Amino acid sequence: MPLKKDDLIECTIESLAFGGRGVARVDGMAVFVADALPGDIVKARIVRAKKRFAEGVAETLVTPSSHRVEPKCAHFGQCGGCALQNLEYDEQLAQKAAQVQSALSRIGGVDVPMDAPAASPAIWKYRNKMEFSFERRDGGLHLGLRSQLPAGEKGLAPVLDIEECHLCAGRDMEILRMVREFCRESGIAAYDPKTQNGFWRHLIIRHTALGEVMVHVITTSDSRKFKQVEALGEALVERFTELTAFVHSSRSKRTTLAVGEYVEFRLGTKAIEEKVGHARYHISPNTFFQTNSAGAEKLFDTIREYGEFDGSETLLDLYCGAGAIGVYMADSVERVIGFEISEESIAKAFSSAKLNGLENCDFAVGSLDDGLGDLKRLPEFDIVVVDPPRSGMHENMAKALLQLAPPKIVAVSCDPATLARDVKRLSDKYEIKRARAVDMFPHTHHIETVALLVRK
């Protein structure tokens, strides 16, 4: 009998779907079960039944999986940050690699033997950037991470005033507490995107492997309150002597992105310095940078391994951000050319190339949604590294790659589904030869993938 809403079923969870739900098979149909892990036997309530799949929530854990472990954090189950803490790390890694393989097969139509996944060198305290949100709720100010939404619900989850986080480094929790107290005492409300009232929006703390720390506070553009942020900056710098930079920026756009539009005030340096393997980088408040620096080294080494450079290549680094990949590869190739939409990131790409004494790197600002513009103006190149945002490459970019047809493309992606779609888009001219899941985000459902595509 087909499953229907509110049915209670007993099932064995066979695997983990991208996003973190357990997958069971009932009469040949996939059932996605929230709050269940591979190996669990659970009683699950069906919340949605479709023709080809169903969704449910585990109500009773009948037999726990042998892969279950005790979660480390007091906020586990409430915080939206790391929902896989109760699954042993080796199993997290195996499940993530299987998700990539399955997406490439289901969506991309290719069965590729996966290289062994790369584990994160550290599974705790690995984040070099923490983004906290302010929220006004029940008349009070809250500052922390978004909580976990109940299964099936969509939208912005309430902010949880976290007191501990095992992904943070350094004294992030102490900084968070001090900022929370200061902002509460300021009597100024947190920003509410619905009414567009209030002031405080985001707190971002960045660390580097070289011990530099940047605190970035984002508020609205209400300049009558800016003196309070300056006072906060001064108090932080006095107490936390490890602070290299304090930045206040404003944002008028309603969207909840933690990106400042204008820098209003700063103390200390304009950028902080990071190190990944042999490469050094300048990072400014709004530049994209991989959030796990030790993990980034594994990612970049995989790109270099797949590239098999002999030193004579011109490498096109598409969606290059602050030039992280190009700068890392610059000593293995003849020349690097990077393209990216963010002006701030491109400025940092140039300054990072200079920091490394590189003279073979060039970068340009522009949207890749139009492909590569006037292709005739591009120098000849041998290899492309493409690392788009979660939504994947724009269709026009895929068309441009098919037209240019370089011998090799190394595709880097944080979403197996859009990677698989892009692999399919390129399949007329390219064959996928290798792929590896690189885990930059232990205890979360996120996974990075590197895939090698070779011209047929």
Ligand SMILES: C[S@@+](CC[C@H](N)C(=O)[O-])C[C@H]1O[C@@H](n2cnc3c(N)ncnc32)[C@H](O)[C@@H]1O
């Ligand atoms: C996943 S990040 C990769 C950054 C870089 N490769 C790295 O490893 O640090 C994706 C980058 O794509 C950029 N981006 C987003 N949309 C873009 C577009 N339409 N054209 C060009 N770049 C874009 C973002 O600003 C971001 O820097």
